[in-house]
Amino acid sequence: MSSRGLHTLSELKAALDQARREAERQEALQREIAAREKRERELFAVTVGPVQPLRPTGRARQARALPTPEPRQRQRDEREALRESLSDEFNVDTLLETDETLSFRRPEIGLDVVRKLRRGGWAIQAQIDLHGLRRDPARVKLNAFIRDAAEQGLRCVRVVHGKGLGSPGREPVLKARVRSWLVQKNEVLAFVQARPAEGGSGALVVLLKAS
Template sequence: MNGADDDDAALFRSAIGPVRKLPERPAPPSAPRPKPRAKMAERDDADAREDLRHALESTLLEADDPLAWRGDVSQEAWQRLRRGEMSAQEELDLHGTDAATAEALVRAFLNDAQRHGLGCVRIIHGKGGRGGADIGRSGAPVLKNLVDRMLRQRSSVLAFHSPLPAQGGSGAVVVLLAPRRR
């Protein structure tokens, strides 16, 4: 430092007077740490969803595949259903509907059929052969697979089978319903 700078510093100190050191401030709070994530559980969930997606895609029904599932029904009732000897008391036609609308219609139709004591109904889902919204990315019929999945999950459904060709064939399904619980 040279003499002029020393004189300026001395002049500044004499103008200010005695100084005292300020107490040290605590450090400002840091940003909150992110909540811990269960990365392994997330990865397991993602893997399970992917496995389920692959399993569903590998079991998708094609246009000409019949729908069939047997729950708690007698062998005689199952055989009559398969041979087309049971007549539907009511029918729902899903042609031209999208998957979300079809799902809502099927739920309402089955609830209404059971509420009215119907034992056998037919759902026409189509074969999905037009290549429009009724065909999924895998090329499988959307409505047909949706109806199959929904019917298998309903406790009110005792059994179902695709009817004979004259009654709709693989583009429809005849459903046996459980009696209404009182």
């Protein structure tokens, strides 16, 4: 037999040996997996104890789409935080300027700033309309609006609260609430009643802190 034939037989034998070892390795691996699964079943049976399988009902189970998760706890926390931070019991009357529009300014803000705000010295960069909303939704929306406006670096915004003509007894309940809430917001430096063309007694022009 030629040397080439001997070489081919040697390679074939080596390949067969390798295939045999791989098959033995796979068999050992399968035995190990089966033994581990058996131990796990036995451990489960000892831990849980005897169980009775449910009888088949013959009813087909239809897969249903899961509802979209809602962060209800976070929403409750946020509403609670808003109720604590923007109180309805806050007495704002003593902080308002005693003019015909009951304007407001922080102690460090001069009267000239209020006059400039009333004349339209700052361009209105954003507004929110709370007209027609109930107290709690209005408070939540106003708080978020002022916070977002301040984070965006806005200086002058308009808050429309309505004139209260549709309220019971025609009393402008929301109007008074909005003034009280704004005074409690640290981002607010001053506010005045809007000019007639900007909403008049149904809106406020608010000056925010510079970012």
